[in-house]
Amino acid sequence: MTIRECTDADLAMLRVRALEFQDSDLWKTMRAAIIADRERILIDLADRGTAAEHLKFAQGELAQVNRDIILVERFLRGLAGELQRRQRASERD
Secondary structure (H helix, E strand, O other): HHHHOOHHHEEEEEHHHHHHHHHHHHHHHHHHHHHHHHHHHHHHHHOOOHHHHHHHHHHOOOHHHHHHHHHHHHHHHHHHHHHHHHHHHHHHH
């Protein structure tokens, strides 16, 4: 199911849950861990003494961290966009 296929009630519930999650200690902890991982990986990539095998692994890790961040951001933007689209549609009616 896509966001556009959700009912208004489903979207409202998703929005509430997303806001609750965004304000939760779990998200703050996860975000801090993701940022710490990204910083650690960038330091490894910048270190000339890092072995080539470790650099390749670090690049993969960095790509995964970036994908995780992008997925969460896309979901939140998509949810907000669909809610705005529906709001404008209801105002036109």
